[in-house]
Amino acid sequence: MADKKSDLLQGTLDMLILKTVALGPIHGYGISLRIQQISEEVLQVQQGSLYPALHRLEHRGWLTSQWGESDNGRMAKFYQLTPLGETQLKAESENWTRLSNAVSLIMALEGGSK
Amino acid sequence: MIRGFFSTLFSRRKADQEIDAELQFHLAARADELRRQGLSESGARRRARLEFGGVDLIAEECRDSRPARWLHDLLQDLDYAWRMMKRSPVVSAAAVLSLGLGIGANTAIFSLIDAILLRELPVDRPGELVVLNWQARERGSLFKSYSGSIRPPGMQGNAFSYAAFESLRKQEQFTHLAAYLGVNRFSVAARGQTNAVSGQLVSGSYHTLLGVQPALGRLLQPADDQPDAPLAVVVSHRFWERSLGADPSQIGQGLRVNNVAATLVGVTAPGFFGHEVGAHPDVTLPLAKVRDVDPEFFRGLSDPFTNRTSWAFQMMGRLREPRTPAGEVERSLTPVLLGTLDPAPAKPGLVPRMLVEPAARGISGLRRGIDATFAILLGSTLVVLLIASANVANLLLARAMGRQREIAVRLSMGASRSRLWRQILSEFLLLAALGAAASLLVALLVPGWLITLLPSRDGDAASIVTGLDWRLLLVTSSVALAITLVFGAIPAWRATRLDLSGALKENAGSLGVGASTARGRIGKIMIAGQVALCLLLLAGAGMFVRTLVNLKTVELGFARERVVLFSLNPAQVGYGDERRAAFYERIVKELDAVPGVQSVSGSRVRPLTGGGYWDEVSSPQFNLGGRRSLGVGIHLGLPHFATTLGVPMLSGRDLDERDRANGPLTMVVNETFATTAFGGRNPVGETVLLGDRDGQPHQIVGLVRDARYERIRERTPTVYLAAAQRKAMPEEMTFAVRTHAVSSALIPLLRAAVARVEPNIPLIEVRTLDEQIDDSLRSERMYALLCGIFALLALVLSAVGIFGVMAYQAGRRRQEIGVRLALGAGRDRVIAMVLRESILMVLAGILAGLPLAYFLPKLMDQLLFGLKANDPSMFIAATLILLVTAIAAAWIPAWRAARLDPMTALRAE
Structure with missing residues (x-):
C-alpha cells in the first residue's frame, strides 16, 4: 500500500496545504483561495491536485475533517491539522527553510559563469 | 492502519458521496463568488465548472489516493455480479448448482484421497x-x-x-x-x-x-x-x-x-x-x-x-x-x-x-492398487467439473454479449480492458465461490458413504475418518479459482475483443452478424467439447455397468441360494493339529442335526475371496503338447463339498467319508481340468501325480462341472482334495450350510450348535453365499455406481449447456426467423432448422470424442469383464444417448422459435 512517490512539487503542495490548514479549520475551496491570496496571486492551486492531496494527507493522518456550515450557509468539509500533522509541518518547514536558504545563497553569488 | 483499511473499505459508499458533496461545495462556492463579481446565475455556474475541470475525474483521483482501491473494485464487481445474478435467479442457481456438483465431486474424491493417502497419524510428532x-x-x-x-x-x-x-x-x-x-x-x-x-x-x-x-x-x-x-x-x-x-x-x-x-x-x-x-x-x-x-x-x-x-x-x-x-x-x-x-x-x-x-502418514494396505481407482474417479470428476465450468463460461459469454454495447461504450470512453476483464472474471468468481461453498456440503456428506463402497476386509476401511480440514478447503478454493481463471477468461477475452465502431453502430439489441456468429462459434466449440467428454464418461460408465452385469449373471456353476457361510478358527483357541480333524467332524455333525439344514461341508478358503493355492499335477497320459505337468488350483475341503455347494456331478462321486486320512488318496477334478489334461475324455478312474517333485499318486473319483468358486472372473483347472488326507487339517475352515430356507432364526441355532462343541470359539463373518458373492463385487459395483452417477451428471450438465446455447442462438436469430416466417416458412421447418444446428454441434463432439473413447477399454482392461475388445455397442449406445439429448435439449428453444409471431419479432427493434 505504498503511497505514490511525492515529487518536489507535490511535496511542496502538501506543505502549503498543511501550513494553510494550520491557521485554523478550513474547507478545500478556502484553501485554494487563501493560497492564492497570500501568495499574491503567484500560486494558483489546481483543483485536480488539491483534492486528491487533501484526501492523501487525511489518509496519512496529518489532517482530520469534519462537516460544518460555511460562511455562505452551505455544508462544507472542514479540514484540521492533527498533532501528527503539526510535527510533519514543522519538519517540512524546517527542511524548506534550509533548502531555500541554500538556494538563495547560491543564487546570491555575484558575477556569473560567463 | 488495518482499522483504517477496513473502515475505508466499509464506509466506501459513504466516502464516495462525501467526495461528491465536497466537490459540489467547491463549485457552488466558486459560483457564488463569480456571481458577486457580476456574472449571471447560469454563467457563473458554467464558468465555475469550466475552471474546475472534470469533476468525475477528480473524484476518481481522490478515491485513488486512498488505500484498498483494488479490493474496492473487487467488491464493486462482485456487487455488480450479484445484481446480474439476481436478475436471472433460475439460470444463476443452475450455474451455482452445476459448479457445486462439479467441484463437490472433486472435493469428495479428494477427501477420500486425503483420508487414505495424505493425513498424518493422530500420534505424537x-x-x-x-x-x-x-x-x-x-x-x-x-x-x-x-x-x-x-x-x-x-x-x-x-x-x-x-x-x-x-x-x-x-x-x-x-x-x-x-x-x-x-x-x-x-x-x-x-x-x-x-x-x-x-x-x-x-x-x-x-x-x-x-x-x-x-x-x-x-x-x-x-x-x-x-x-x-x-x-x-x-x-x-x-x-x-x-x-x-x-x-x-x-x-x-x-x-x-x-x-x-x-x-x-x-x-x-x-x-x-x-x-x-x-x-x-x-x-x-x-x-x-x-x-x-x-x-x-x-x-x-x-x-x-x-x-x-x-x-x-x-x-x-x-x-x-x-x-x-x-x-x-x-x-x-x-x-x-x-x-x-x-x-x-x-x-x-x-x-x-x-x-x-x-x-x-502410517502404512496402509488400502494404498496398494488404489492409484488406479483414484485415477479413474478423479478423472471422471474432473470431466464433470470441466463440463460444468464450460456451461458457466457459456452463460457468462451470453451475458457479456448481451452487454456488448455497454462494453463498447465503456471501452471507447477509455475504460481499460483489464478492468472489464476483472469484472467478467469476478462474475465467474462469484458463481464459483458459491458453487465451492455448496460443494463443501457434498464433501461433508459423501466421503463417508464412498468409504463404505471401498473394497476392504471386514469393512475395516469404515474406521477411516474423513471430514473438513484445511487441505480440503485449500483444494476447494484452488479449484474454484482455477476454473475462474481458465473458464472465466473465455467470455472475458471474447467480450473485450470487440470491433468498437461496429458494435456501437449497431442498433441496441441486434448485434452485427459477425459478432453473433463469432460468439456462437466459441459457444458451440465448448458444447462440442462437453459432448466429447460426456461421451467418454458414458462409454466408460457403460463398460463398468456391463462388467458388473456380466459378473452378476455369469454361470457360477454352483447354486448360490440358501447357503449360510461362517468361518471357525479352532487353532486360535487351542486346538492343535491332532485335535482339529475331530473338531471339524463334530461341528459338521452338530450342524447337520440343526432343523432346517440340508447339508453341511467346509473348505479351507472362503468362497470368492480369491484365496487358495496352486500345485502341479502330472501323469504320463497327459496330452499337454510336450509338458508333463499342469498347474491346477487346489481346493481343500470337508466331505460332500461339491454337492453342498450344488456343483453338478458329471461322473463318479463326490469326496466323502470314505476319503479318510489313512485310506487311498483321491481327488475330484473339474471339466476344464479334464479338457486340458485328458482332451475331454472322462478321467474318472485314472491316477495322476500331485505335487511338483515327489508327486503322490491320487485316483480321480469324480468329475464336476466348472465352478467359479474362488474367483468369479476365472475358470481354471481345479482339483478338489479331502482335507482329511493332507498332512495337517487347515487351521481355519469356512463352513457352508445349505438350508431349506435361510431365516434370521437359523443363525442362533447354528451358533448354539457350534457352542455345544466349543463355547469359546467365535463365528467369523456369518453371511449368506449370496452376500459373499455381492461382497466380492464391491469394487466393480463401486466403479459402476460412481461412474454411472458421474456420467449422468455429465449428461444433464451437457443437456443444460446445449439448451442454453440453442436458446441463445434462437434469441439472436429472432429477426431472421421472423423474416422467414413472414415469408412463409413452415413452423416445422423452423423447428428442424434449430434442431439440425443442435445435432450438428453434438455430432462434432461425438466425432471428437470417439477416438479418445477408443482407448478406454485398453486403459481399463484389468477392471473389465466379459466385454469383447473393440465392442462398439457402448459407443453406439453413448452416441444415441447424446443425440437424443441434443434433440431433447434443443426442443424447447426450437418450439419457442417456431411459435414466434413474425410481426412482434420484426417490430422488436
Whole structure:
C-alpha cells in the first residue's frame, strides 16, 4: 500500500496545504483561495491536485475533517491539522527553510559563469 | 492502519458521496463568488465548472489516493455480479448448482484421497516416525519362513527376524524402535460374549514410540513384553465403548483372548487407531506372548524369537535426528542388518540393504492398487467439473454479449480492458465461490458413504475418518479459482475483443452478424467439447455397468441360494493339529442335526475371496503338447463339498467319508481340468501325480462341472482334495450350510450348535453365499455406481449447456426467423432448422470424442469383464444417448422459435 512517490512539487503542495490548514479549520475551496491570496496571486492551486492531496494527507493522518456550515450557509468539509500533522509541518518547514536558504545563497553569488 | 483499511473499505459508499458533496461545495462556492463579481446565475455556474475541470475525474483521483482501491473494485464487481445474478435467479442457481456438483465431486474424491493417502497419524510428532524395510537386488531365499509383504523391484520386504529387531533397536539413530506383527483376527471373550475382533501383537515399546496416551488405565510397557509376564491387553476406545459398555470398572478385569486368560490394563485415547490407516485393531497384546495367544503363527519353526531364518517382525521407529537424510540412516543401519543374517546370503545380489521410509502418514494396505481407482474417479470428476465450468463460461459469454454495447461504450470512453476483464472474471468468481461453498456440503456428506463402497476386509476401511480440514478447503478454493481463471477468461477475452465502431453502430439489441456468429462459434466449440467428454464418461460408465452385469449373471456353476457361510478358527483357541480333524467332524455333525439344514461341508478358503493355492499335477497320459505337468488350483475341503455347494456331478462321486486320512488318496477334478489334461475324455478312474517333485499318486473319483468358486472372473483347472488326507487339517475352515430356507432364526441355532462343541470359539463373518458373492463385487459395483452417477451428471450438465446455447442462438436469430416466417416458412421447418444446428454441434463432439473413447477399454482392461475388445455397442449406445439429448435439449428453444409471431419479432427493434 505504498503511497505514490511525492515529487518536489507535490511535496511542496502538501506543505502549503498543511501550513494553510494550520491557521485554523478550513474547507478545500478556502484553501485554494487563501493560497492564492497570500501568495499574491503567484500560486494558483489546481483543483485536480488539491483534492486528491487533501484526501492523501487525511489518509496519512496529518489532517482530520469534519462537516460544518460555511460562511455562505452551505455544508462544507472542514479540514484540521492533527498533532501528527503539526510535527510533519514543522519538519517540512524546517527542511524548506534550509533548502531555500541554500538556494538563495547560491543564487546570491555575484558575477556569473560567463 | 488495518482499522483504517477496513473502515475505508466499509464506509466506501459513504466516502464516495462525501467526495461528491465536497466537490459540489467547491463549485457552488466558486459560483457564488463569480456571481458577486457580476456574472449571471447560469454563467457563473458554467464558468465555475469550466475552471474546475472534470469533476468525475477528480473524484476518481481522490478515491485513488486512498488505500484498498483494488479490493474496492473487487467488491464493486462482485456487487455488480450479484445484481446480474439476481436478475436471472433460475439460470444463476443452475450455474451455482452445476459448479457445486462439479467441484463437490472433486472435493469428495479428494477427501477420500486425503483420508487414505495424505493425513498424518493422530500420534505424537508423526514427522519423526519411519518404517523399516529391506531390499535385495535379486529374488532368492534369504529366510526359511516369512510373514509379511514382498514386492518388486528385486525383492523388497517389510518383515525382519527378531535378531534384527534386537540389534536395530540398540542403534543410536532411534529414540524408540518397536516391532509388531501384521493385524490379525482374535477371538475375545468379555462380559459373556465371544467375538472375533481385529488385534495386533506389538513389542513393549510400541505405545511409547507413538506417544499415545491412555484414556483409562495404562498402556503396554516393556515389562509386559516378557514370556513369563501375565497377559496384559490394551483395547481401543471404540472397543471399550461398543463391547465393554464404556464401563471404567472394566480396567483390571479379566477377559479371554484366543481362549487365554488376560487382564485388561487400559484403553487407548479416542481416535487412536494404531499405525495402519484402514485397519483398526481393537486389542493390542505384548509380542512376547505370541506363543500363548497365537501358537499357530509360527507353525513348524523352532523358537521364532531365536531363529534367525524366520522373518515376521515389522518395525517402526522414531528418529533421533529427523532431518538426517534417509540414505545416510540406511547406510549406517545396513551393516547392522547384515550382522544378523544366518547363514550369509548365497549370492551378492541377495545381500539386503535397509530402507528407511517416512511413516508420518502410517502404512496402509488400502494404498496398494488404489492409484488406479483414484485415477479413474478423479478423472471422471474432473470431466464433470470441466463440463460444468464450460456451461458457466457459456452463460457468462451470453451475458457479456448481451452487454456488448455497454462494453463498447465503456471501452471507447477509455475504460481499460483489464478492468472489464476483472469484472467478467469476478462474475465467474462469484458463481464459483458459491458453487465451492455448496460443494463443501457434498464433501461433508459423501466421503463417508464412498468409504463404505471401498473394497476392504471386514469393512475395516469404515474406521477411516474423513471430514473438513484445511487441505480440503485449500483444494476447494484452488479449484474454484482455477476454473475462474481458465473458464472465466473465455467470455472475458471474447467480450473485450470487440470491433468498437461496429458494435456501437449497431442498433441496441441486434448485434452485427459477425459478432453473433463469432460468439456462437466459441459457444458451440465448448458444447462440442462437453459432448466429447460426456461421451467418454458414458462409454466408460457403460463398460463398468456391463462388467458388473456380466459378473452378476455369469454361470457360477454352483447354486448360490440358501447357503449360510461362517468361518471357525479352532487353532486360535487351542486346538492343535491332532485335535482339529475331530473338531471339524463334530461341528459338521452338530450342524447337520440343526432343523432346517440340508447339508453341511467346509473348505479351507472362503468362497470368492480369491484365496487358495496352486500345485502341479502330472501323469504320463497327459496330452499337454510336450509338458508333463499342469498347474491346477487346489481346493481343500470337508466331505460332500461339491454337492453342498450344488456343483453338478458329471461322473463318479463326490469326496466323502470314505476319503479318510489313512485310506487311498483321491481327488475330484473339474471339466476344464479334464479338457486340458485328458482332451475331454472322462478321467474318472485314472491316477495322476500331485505335487511338483515327489508327486503322490491320487485316483480321480469324480468329475464336476466348472465352478467359479474362488474367483468369479476365472475358470481354471481345479482339483478338489479331502482335507482329511493332507498332512495337517487347515487351521481355519469356512463352513457352508445349505438350508431349506435361510431365516434370521437359523443363525442362533447354528451358533448354539457350534457352542455345544466349543463355547469359546467365535463365528467369523456369518453371511449368506449370496452376500459373499455381492461382497466380492464391491469394487466393480463401486466403479459402476460412481461412474454411472458421474456420467449422468455429465449428461444433464451437457443437456443444460446445449439448451442454453440453442436458446441463445434462437434469441439472436429472432429477426431472421421472423423474416422467414413472414415469408412463409413452415413452423416445422423452423423447428428442424434449430434442431439440425443442435445435432450438428453434438455430432462434432461425438466425432471428437470417439477416438479418445477408443482407448478406454485398453486403459481399463484389468477392471473389465466379459466385454469383447473393440465392442462398439457402448459407443453406439453413448452416441444415441447424446443425440437424443441434443434433440431433447434443443426442443424447447426450437418450439419457442417456431411459435414466434413474425410481426412482434420484426417490430422488436
